[in-house]
Amino acid sequence: MVVRQYNEELKYLEKLTPYSWRIKKGFQPNMNVEGIFYVNQTLEKLMLDELRNACRPGMVGGFLPGVKQIANVAALPGIVGKSVGLPDVHSGYGFAIGNMAAFDVNDPKSIVSPGGVGFDINCGVRLLRTNLFLEDVLPVKEQLAQSLFDHIPVGVGSKGIIPMNAKDLEEALEMGMDWSLREGYIWAEDKEHCEEYGRMLNADPSKVSVRAKKRGLPQLGTLGAGNHYAEIQVVEEIYDKWAACKMGIEEKGQICVMIHSGSRGFGHQVATDALVQMEKAMKRDNIETNDRQLACARIHSTEGQDYLKSMAAAANFAWVNRSSMTFLSRQAFAKQFNMAPDDLDMHVIYDVSHNIAKIEEHIVDGKQKTLLVHRKGSTRAFPPHHPLIPVDYQLTGQPVLIGGTMGTCSYVLTGTEQGMLETFGSTCHGAGRALSRAKSRRNLDYMQVLRKMEGMGISIRVASPKLVMEEAPESYKNVTDVVNTCHAAGISKKCIKLKPIAVIKG
């Protein structure tokens, strides 16, 4: 990292619009393209403070500030357009979380980087609707929260209740949600309303290590820990009546279920294995990066291809995982209300991935190009009429599910044409950390956090209460700030706001 005074650093940053900043070349060495990040006034302050702190003498260790990470990504071989920081951007391993970057597949030098996907491969959000309203649920809220907690295993080291053997796992890795369909855990419409139709076709379980499979097998159908959760939410605000109606959301007060989970230990192991391979490939192919954590390999190298195939298998794992939890949530509701899930209209509104790399077609400088788009802590947000979004959303644009932090609100946005042009059809993914996990643990008390939730009328079930401070709303940026920035910058459009009434957490 170049060591400069904070004031010197600022010369490389330029405010383009009230909601976006440019990172000029030279901010970090060897930048191939410029960087851009989207913030409003509040988020801007957080972003620049982080940089200022990093510039203070004696600041070593920990992750680089988010702006620096965005610029380092801009220096990777084969990157096209811009290295984009979304409003919820914060430092992560190599790539900042909330960073998207696209690489030209037809450029032999282009790379794929596990750091650009993240360790929780295909971590994502799924939203189910119901035809229930707040008044139907309030009297049985506690029972329902308990029932969900009983059905969905949570926490570090939790184990799923859907029996699986090694053969089932192999098939699930290859087939994704088609496996869940075949076994009858989900409905045909679920597949229709899922990114990629719930299956990455290039998945190859044989490229996945035995260790990853061993870690993954018992964890299928579990929520996990960290920022993952299942929430019962109520529609608080509808901004776009027509789009909400296409999603089956008619009125305020309607009840939804949000599931935020990923590929558990399986994805983590796939990423770890790949990083080891990539360090070797970097030496062999003389790939230079500004940061050791940006380990990568050429897309067309064996290591690159192996990673993409095993990443796809991990993505399929995550979809099966969310599908299994969909099945379990439907059961929990069906038991509580003594009605079939069908009659409760528990359809999947949509399912998004916010940690993934995908091959997509985009227009760059007026030309159509095939790109490998890395989205880490960033959600795909395709505009209306895009061929890859479900027919039901052809007129509204792809639904984008933004999970808030425990106890705060969540949003549904829709993709826009402007987002397609500016950010390769990407937008934010959630609140984004403001405090590190360690700092949250030091500064907050878990009893207080839990009591505050209760005070807000939220039923909460937690497997490991002592880790709850890490996920307290205070540890995160304000999700409303994040979403409003995306809306104001035009890269996606607000549609629905949801508020939790019950939370299940690891």
Next chain:
Amino acid sequence: MTSKRLLNALEYPEVDSFNIKDDTSFRKIVVWLEKNKIKRAPYPLEPINSPEWRKTYEKYKKFLGCPENITNDEESLQWLAGYAVQEEYSKKKDVLKKHVAEETATKNIPDIKTENPLDTLDFYGNDFTDGINKVAKLLNITPHPNPTITLKAVKHIVTNRLTQHALKNPDKYITKGTPFPLQDADLGFDLSDPVLKQAAKILRMLYIQDLRHLQTKANELIVAVQNITANPKTDTRLGKVGF
């Protein structure tokens, strides 16, 4: 017996008297097929009583591409006869096709002696236009200046909405839903001509409707397969909540 039928079709003269079990009879047929129908052997298959005949015959079979697992006489005769029929057919293909076409054509011509009143109808005359517009009005269809297009619209409504089944189960045929604000819809591209733009929007809607039908059919297919394969299981004993 299949071979017999094939030989019959090939007009083998001794079709009624041949005996497959009899070696001479078999050799005779093979020679006849080659000489008259197949005509491919690079060497003669005669005389049939030569001690080398079997050897030559095996070579010949291999030459024609007879599968190796066909070893007994009965099967190989059937294969040879089939081969000969194929040869015959490809030689006379055009004639045979024409024959078939003529056959079906003559069968399909309806035997109408009286004149069809529709043939003499003036589709653009005032009588017809007035009539069709009246029907359109009954069905709540805006008439098109071209009466034949109005007729098409009438036909569409009658066949889709006024069949017995549709009248009995109107819910299945009349699509319900919230009306869509077409004017506010984003077309996805720009056209300067407002009329053209409107037309493009309507095409978009029709395309999306087609896609919806396709997706519904795909879903129905999945559900049909699920009925056979689905067997969801849960075992709560396996569950473990983490720390």
